Amino acid sequence: MRQDHLITATQLSRADIEAVLDRAAEIDADPGAVADRCQEAVLALCFFEPSTRTKMSFETAIKRLGGATTDMGTVESSSVKKGESLADTVRVVEGYADALVLRHPSEGAAKMAAEFVDVPVINAGDGAGQHPSQTLLDLYTIRDNVGLDDLSIGIMGDLKYGRTVHSLAEALTNFDVRQHFISPESLKLPRSVRFDLHNSGAQLREHTDLDEVLPELDVLYVTRIQRERFPDETEYEQIAGEYQIDADTVAAAGDDLAVMHPLPRVDEIDPAVDALPEATYFEQAHNGVPVRMALLDSLLAEGSL
Amino acid sequence: MSDRELRVAKIRNGTVIDHVTGGQALNVLSILGIDGSEGLGVSVGMNVPSDRLGRKDVVKVEDRELSQSEVDVISLIAPEATINIIRDYEVVEKNRVDRPESVIGLLSCPNRNCITNANEPVETRFDVVDEGVRCTYCGTIIREALATHIDPE
Numbered sequence: 001m002r003q004d005h006l007i008t009a010t011q012l013s014r015a016d017i018e019a020v021l022d023r024a025a026e027i028d029a030d031p032g033a034v035a036d037r038c039q040e041a042v043l044a045l046c047f048f049e050p051s052t053r054t055k056m057s058f059e060t061a062i063k064r065l066g067g068a069t070t071d072m073g074t075v076e077s078s079s080v081k082k083g084e085s086l087a088d089t090v091r092v093v094e095g096y097a098d099a100l101v102l103r104h105p106s107e108g109a110a111k112m113a114a115e116f117v118d119v120p121v122i123n124a125g126d127g128a129g130q131h132p133s134q135t136l137l138d139l140y141t142i143r144d145n146v147g148l149d150d151l152s153i154g155i156m157g158d159l160k161y162g163r164t165v166h167s168l169a170e171a172l173t174n175f176d177v178r179q180h181f182i183s184p185e186s187l188k189l190p191r192s193v194r195f196d197l198h199n200s201g202a203q204l205r206e207h208t209d210l211d212e213v214l215p216e217l218d219v220l221y222v223t224r225i226q227r228e229r230f231p232d233e234t235e236y237e238q239i240a241g242e243y244q245i246d247a248d249t250v251a252a253a254g255d256d257l258a259v260m261h262p263l264p265r266v267d268e269i270d271p272a273v274d275a276l277p278e279a280t281y282f283e284q285a286h287n288g289v290p291v292r293m294a295l296l297d298s299l300l301a302e303g304s305l
Numbered sequence: 306m307s308d309r310e311l312r313v314a315k316i317r318n319g320t321v322i323d324h325v326t327g328g329q330a331l332n333v334l335s336i337l338g339i340d341g342s343e344g345l346g347v348s349v350g351m352n353v354p355s356d357r358l359g360r361k362d363v364v365k366v367e368d369r370e371l372s373q374s375e376v377d378v379i380s381l382i383a384p385e386a387t388i389n390i391i392r393d394y395e396v397v398e399k400n401r402v403d404r405p406e407s408v409i410g411l412l413s414c415p416n417r418n419c420i421t422n423a424n425e426p427v428e429t430r431f432d433v434v435d436e437g438v439r440c441t442y443c444g445t446i447i448r449e450a451l452a453t454h455i456d457p458e
Contacts, residue, residue, distance in 0.1 A: 085424065085425050085426060086420070086423070086425055087425050087426050087427065104420075105418070106418055106419065106420040106422075106423050106443075107416060107418050107419050107420065107442065107443035107444070107445075108419050108420035108421065108440070108441075108442025108443040108444075109420045109423075111420070111441070111442050112420045112421075112425060112427050112442060115427070126420075127418050127443075128418070129443060129444070191446055192439070192443075192444035192445055192446055193444075195434075195436065195439070195444075195446060196444075
């Protein structure tokens, strides 16, 4: 189906996802072939929250397609500081750019922005909502390592507020995937995500203990449990400690586990895991470039997803 | 009919909303944006005995014929409601309420972090789903006590 924006993972069919991943693989194999696909295109970067990977990989992606960026800068240095609404900001910025990448602290921000502008909007994170371009690179990484069907994936950590989790879980319902959600009680999946997963017929189970399910996993997707989610420091340290992994965790898993993380990590993956063949999180971060190139190529050069 | 029997008078022209779930009449008026300041004659009967519902509320609005789209929203809190259009004391039209596909600008999203609560120039929009209503923007689902989310503005 023709789509002008990328707002949520639920809008993506299996065919949509596979088209982007196939294109990303082609680009990855021969990046020079697309060096002028988006010549003269300008991508606006509107980041109302900090970002390293998402922002830089979008920037690299458009440059490798022959385009350029215009960057709103930080909220502190922009007219948002003067009280400008998001609706006004995006209507101004669409006059400067051919597409808009938006990260915003409010859920639904990208959906609303897309209603105010005619250029494509890519949701690069809306509060605790969605982060669909991250999902595409996650799926690319999973497909590359273990394939996307007949798969058991464990998604662990902050499932309540983790936008990468919400998007990934919803996108995975397009494939033959058993999803295991591992978290403390207080950070379980929100009702709205369960609703979508249930409607999509997802195969899901919930756990509070990773050991229950570790041996049967092909992929373990770890996310950060944030300190500010807990009322006190002691509770945070006690709970977060139960959801950290190290080399022993990896050893206790089945063969060929792929350990993923959207990054940044703090201490939920011990650095000793980095050198193990199971660690795929830096590869995952690098995949952001070809996948976002494929996405921008579709939206800008082809005109739709 | 004596005064003892007559709880709510007949109206000449307007709309009678009957079979409203007991206790929901004021919320029905709130949904319709009627607070008395319009100068319309409004009569409300609450917890009136009903064969079908046990007890029901009745709302009569004089000199205003409500459109189907206006009344459909009532179905969210009063699914059994019937709408009677009255002209010259006669019922000229009688309809049941239907569940609407969406509810626009009526409810506020309980998610404080939703973009619709961020002083943006956007109306709230909820899709009607099996479990209740769902914010089109942030996905938050309201299952119960819908009337408590009616935006007073």
